[in-house]
Amino acid sequence: MDNQIETAQCCPDSVSQCSVTISDFSDEIMLNILRYIPSHDLMVSVNRVCQKFRTLCLDKSLTTHIHLHKEYSATDEAVKRLLKEVSGDVRTLNASGCYWLSGSTLEQVTRCSGVVRLDVTGCRVTPTRLSRLLGSQNLRWFSARLAPGEVNRTLLALYLAVFSLSVPSGLAGLVVFVPGPAPPRPGAVAALTERMAAADGSIVRALQLPRTWLDGAMLGRVLAHGCPAYLNVSRCSTPGFNPLHVLLGAGRDLSPLRSLNLRGGKGEETMDGESVRALVRACPDLVRLNLSATHYHHAPPAGQDGHLCRALGCLAHLRSLARRVGVPIYQPCSEDAAHQGEDPAEASCFRPLLEGCPHLAELELIGAGFSSAMPRNEPAIRKDPAACPWSCLIGDAQLAVLGKLRFLRRLTLAHLPGVLKGTGLIQLAQGCKDLQALSLANLGSLKTVNYTQALQEVLVHCTQLRDLRLEQPYFNANAAFFEALAHCRRLRRLCLVSRHGTFQPAAAAAFVQRSTSLIMCHMFMGGTLAACKALQKTLLDSLSASRPALSVVVYPLLHEDLGHVIREMPLCHLDEITLFKSRVAEEPPLLVEEARAD
Template sequence: EIVSGESEEESNGVNLMEFSDEILLHILSYVPCTDLVLNVRRTCRKLATLCLDKSLTHTVILQKDYKVNKDKVKQLMRDIGKEIYQLNMAGCYWLPSSTIDHVTRCKNLVKLNLSGCHVTSLRLSKMLSTLQHLRSLAIDVNPGFDASQLSSECKATLSRVLELKQTLYTPSYGVVPCCTSLEKLLLYFEILDRSREGFMLSGQLMVGESNVPHYQNLRVFYARLAPGYVNQEVVRLYLAVLSDRTPENLHAFLISAPGSFAETGATKNLLDSMARNVRLDALQLPKAWINGSGLLQHLKFNNPFYFSFSRCTLSGGHLIQRVINGGKDLKSLTSLNLSGCVHCLAPESLFRKAEDDIDSSILESLVVSCCNLRHLNLSAAHHHSSESIGNHLCQLLSRLKHLLSLALPVCSITDVAANVEKPPTASNLVPQTFGRKVRIGIQTCPRNLADQANQKIESSVFWALMGSLRFLETLEIIGSSFSSAMPRNEPAIRNSLPPCVRAQSVGDSEVAAISQLTYLQSLTLAQLPNILTGSGLINVGLQCQHLRTLSLANLGMMGKVVYMSALMDMLKHCKCLRDLRLEQPYFCAGAQFFQALSHCSSLQRLCIVSRSGTLQSDAVMSFMANCLEVIMCHMFMGESLTVCKNLQQSIVRSFQADRPALNVVIFPLLHEDLTEVIRDVPMRHLDEITLFKSRVAEEPPNLWW
């Protein structure tokens, strides 16, 4: 109990002001900077001094501070602008451009993140002209950006920038040609192939722009492409300079490209030059650049910390020989992405079927060599273990004691014996008798039969794996054939592929095993066909009290939501839950569901995707009124366009004034204009929750501050 000084003599409580300054500063570090400066420091003289301590004002993070508004930002910059050295405003899409202008008060800024903020080229020029100490910058490049509008003072600032993160929504070099000292370049390509008017866009960059980026000092090059041909065209122009002369100090080269991204003569020259001249610590390449080539055996690595071979036809033999170098010590490797590598745990891929058993010796070599892995993604593949004792995938992975995040296909976690002998379920625990009447409510089956079922569950390889990974923070269990009904830039998918045969036995007991993860913060479960009641979800809700992100998709039978009752019980215990994504056909978002969801007092973002799903408008409005922290409500259901539009307008009209960051999209899932609606969703929400994807080892750890 914390009490004021006046009541100290009358109480046995603790006076906050009796704590040392060091302890108080540590406590205050958990309070948002806007609250410290605008509220807490006005309470007493001591806190007025401590709240302005350099350790608290040196770095200001407004990212995901959804309550901050334009007035608070202006006051904050006025009060402590000169004390701020690092300012993170990423994703503050609701703040007007005029508010962003107040960043000019932060004369000593060294790092500035404006990703997701509305900044024109003229405003950017004015801002950067005053920030002479800036060394790290993150911005968006939107249609209408004109590099010729940047002043000489702005270009002088950019010439000293060492780190640049640039999100492109239009074909452009942005500010890259002005950054002559770049050591780290992160590029996110989000350019659509068609304009809003329906015209095809071209990858031709803006006329008058310099086409000579300066890469001579580059150490990190990262490019992530959204689907689309234009994005591929533009990134090739960025790479053209690299193919002429590869930076000597380059140690991380990463390109994440969905679908087919063909190799050209220029990119082949670039890779050949890298093989000759650099030693890498991080590598990710499009699958077409690796498949069928001997590139990996020629590239040289120093102390690699990140590899991603997502969607590549890399065999286990090549993985061991060319990457791990026949069992070479790779203790430096902390993050490995093998999602979609269907043959990565098999000795060769020429005659192997995707459903064949894995070679456990390959996985064992990987585990032994990369014993310090913290992030591992094995999703989007069939990794079936053989009947050999002690060689199950779960048993081998249990040796990786440092894992913080893990993604696995559903079929990989089933016991081999479970395909022959399934553990008893609630429906078959009732004894079969011959003509004997069974009294309802009286237990007539032996008690030890249920105990035997629990013992079988707790002796499963997946239960043992969860018990050994006590510090796991992120877990994804995703069906190998699962695909979301709502892909990027395309109409909704109407039909889904059936789950893997080996996955048929994965259900409630496996979900219950996850409850052993005390420190779990993010959980994704998709296409678990044997969910009968969802009882395991209740265990997770009770035991995983740090859970912040929950994503459930296509659990149990598709024609009926069998786990609704258990989900509602689970939600009553999720006090720390901030993000919830549900994707399930025929989901009924009614009064009972929203009443249970109202217990999640920390909830900020909600996304429901449901083909033929229904909703109750009154229940949604009541939920929004009760849950004051909710700033994102996305629902893609089976309701009519009129019902969706009316509800969306009602929510915006009722709550937008008090929640400046409120983003509401309610729209029929199968409507032909869905892709046009999606393009207006803020990228932070779209990328983090609305679109389904595996996020484990998606990027190198600590890629950006």
């Protein structure tokens, strides 16, 4: 295609007479361009260019929905000025993960009286400030992601009690996340969900409650008034509660459901083939589906019609999928077929999924029984869990076929001992050119890293990569690794977890210093505490001034004080990348479009 471009021959005089500047563009074109500029930059820099730009920067199409999430260059001064300028127009404000902003800056949100959706997850907000924020808004969405601790649980109970007595008009989303053991369910929860569901003209659009807070009776009452678009029942452990059976047995229209998380409760849920097919028929428009802790059983079918991939392939709108690997779901590729030159895609167990869901953007394949070496609230795991024999069915040939998913943006592969040399990863990276987040954990042999060379070649192809998480017991982060990683020029977050791994401090420091987009470097490996602290200090001392959001943590994975270090880390990085967990359908999709409609 490049050879078909012809160079235009123009007279220099005619060019100067017919030149067009950006100020000659129509307002509509300019507004479309300005949408790609962070909101705080519009108010601090762009609006100073000229009077026309100042007028455009205050257009309601740019000021109604403010998105600060992952805008790591936003300073306190810039955000204060932004909120002052647009306070009368803002309806949705997403400041989640802005851990570097001060509490006084976030308190400026109280100026924005028209806000109907507010997200300050992971920000430095005291209980007093949070109370003022909630009291100043006409909330339609309540979301709370709490760190462990009795104080936070008590505060949550107080808010829920207030809401249950006087539910804000139009409150349609209730999302509560509490890590670790769930606290006792406040009595106000049942009253709150009942009032939300029973409100005139109101349908609960999003629902997530911790573990034992949600049971079959409560879910049934919510479904009686309409099916939510987002439902997360992950890790629900109420005795006798099977969320899928409640859903399918409620006799309600489940077609509005777009995001469903059935990640399992205590242990792992068991799902049969008929239940899967019934779910697909009842929710044909599912976009996000998480089955990562759900075992699937079926009688051996004649052909592939009974396989899970065949059932899921009927979900034409599916964009995000998390699936457990380690039960007899897949048919391994026939070695005879491979020797006869048959197309691997035709013999692959993934073929029905590739044909039915070609627009998958997020995929997680997690081997049964996998546990990360770095859990949140417990000491690091010192012994690797044994892999299920069925996980061996996913090898390099299977991964190579996934390269046909041209729209894939996020990929997680964990506990797959069948991945040996990593050649399939190379073909996958070559096909998925827009991959932005990659998480690899315990692939191949756990005693050595057989795919080191392949991984370095993979990184050369991942030019759009933003997040990389790598967990392998014996990984060596040497100069060659960081040299390959330097090809990922857009990389923002890096997390390495290796119980017996090593790193070269000079190579790591040089990489972080020249990677100007990098704002997070977390390395939990072997080595001495002194060496880890020295590298961390070097990076923070040299870069903190130029990168205010920079988060650097280098610490021995098996050190007894690791838990204290984890508690001090920014919650957004901890939950989104550092700690391994399934993330498909974990968060509700943004309600920006719904807010616009209102």
